[in-house]
Amino acid sequence: MINLADSPIKVYGAFFAAAVETLKEFNHLGQAVLAQHNIDSIDRTVFYPNQLRVDLFQAVYERFGDAGLTWIGLESPRQFISTEDLHQSPSWLRLNAPEFKIDDTLSHNPLALDAFFQRFLQAYCEEVTKILVASTQDADYPVGQFLRRHPSGLPLHYLVLLNSKLPKTYALWSRGTVQYNLRQYLPEGWDFQITLNQELTQELVSHSEYFFDLVIKPMAADQNRAYCTLKDRLDCREALLKAALDQTFKQEQALKRVHEKTMESIRYAAAVQLNQLPQVSPKHGFQDLAVLWEPKDTIGGDTWWLSSEDSPGPVTLAVIDCTGHGVPGAMTAMLVSNTLSRLFAENPFCTLEAAAAGIGQALAQSFGSFDKNSDVANGCDLLLIQQVPSSQQLRLGLAGIDVMHLRRAQQRLDWIESPRNGISAKPGSDLPMAIRHIDCSEGDRLLITTDGLTDQVGGEERPRSFGYGRTKAIFESTQDQSVHEVVKSLRDAMDTWRGIHERRDDVTLVCIDL
Secondary structure, three states: OOOOOOOOOEEEHHHHHHHHHHHHHHOOHHHHHHHHOOOOOOOOOOEEEHHHHHHHHHHHHHHHHHHHHHHHHHHHHHHHOOHHHHOOOHHHHHHOOHHHOOOHHHHOOHHHHHHHHHHHHHHHHHHHHHHHHHOEEOOOOOOEEEEEEOOOOOOOEEEEEEEEOOOHHHHHHHHHHHHHHHHHHOOOOEEEEEEEOOOOOEEOOOOEEEEEEEEEEEOOOOOOHHHHHHHHHHHHHHHHHHHHHHHHHHHHHHHHHHHHHHHHHHHHHHHHHHHHOOOOOHHHOOOEEEEEEEOOEOEOOEEEEEOOOOOOOOOEEEEEEEOOOHHHHHHHHHHHHHHHHHHHHHOOOOOHHHHHHHHHHHHHHHHHHHHOOOOOOOEEEEEEEEEOOOOOEEEEEEEEOOEEEEEOOOOEEEEEOOOOOOEEOOHHHOOOOEEEEEEOOOOOEEEEEOHHHHOOEEOOOOOEEOHHHHHHHHHHHOOOOOHHHHHHHHHHHHHHHHOOOOOOOOEEEEEEEO
């Protein structure tokens, strides 16, 4: 097998530059390979390690297969030498000399014609070999392109051997370059067919031998060199497009399978998160309670929590809005919810301050080392509501979530605003949770909402947030309706307000009749 690792061979930069220019069509694939070798741009006058060429072709082959290699071989020569320079080159002048002109007499003599093309192709291979030798340094193999008689012995049937310091897999790149060059140099009026000879092509220790079957034939009467050159490109482009579509389809199918597995896991996680939400019991003492819990992405960072109905301690309710949404937010929400369950299981009379401190410690243990190198404040906005035993008071712990309190007897709406701080994985930097006491009467109503409602962008005139003012107005206008109707009215108003705009965040609404 060909040994590439220890080879000292270097290749002229012009070859690389031509390939990289051609690769621009493949989303700068060539530039990505150059970056792997810490090369910003190719100097056409400098020699580069052969491994760079191997990596360039590997990148193409992995994405587009044989069609990609053929396209690079067919197109790179256009970047290597311009048409004007080609027509002034020694190779062009030699192969267009009078001795390589075909007259009518020659065309009707198969043996003479075969001898002519042997001489022509021999000269052609010699000229190509000169270019290859001049473009290669420190070669440890016979550089060049060589003509052989085909074993069939048929006239106008030849073998073209090209030695290359590339694996056998990349032979179609060389076929593309041979195809382009023959189309330029072959006498006008003559066509050809070139295919890779799989049986003879082989990898040796020092290099690969690419053998191509070449059949020369008269060009159709309605064709010429320009037509055939264009057809070569169009045929290759069609094959390349098919390869690109096949690759895209394979990637799409792979992504679809990954997506299906991911969505299956997310649906399972959504079921787990939904089942973790509390169940309200008459033992909790509320006249009525309605909740809208609506994640933006199936699962989310919003949740709510309620102490156990069998707890000997005071009834405690929490509304939680964790950093982010989707899977990361849901993981944090589960952490906070589980922490509250643990704290109140250990001490049913846990205070709001102790609960907030316990959440901060849990966040610090989970995110503390990550947050040291991050600008993201992983944590949550939090509202805790706790009944004060043997009284008509509620104790509120406010850390980023407000409360609206409708006092039925006084026909008054109090907006209890929270400081704009939450509980984070850096508890030392948090402001203390704000503690408020409120007097309540039977029939009073509370509304708690996360900012997924108030921050939702919408409106027809100019995009702006739904806002607290609009939330307050709807809450006041629905005071004679049930808590479930209040929640539905707010949800419908948000959807109408949102219109064509994207959902911004998870939404949790809790409406309680005391």
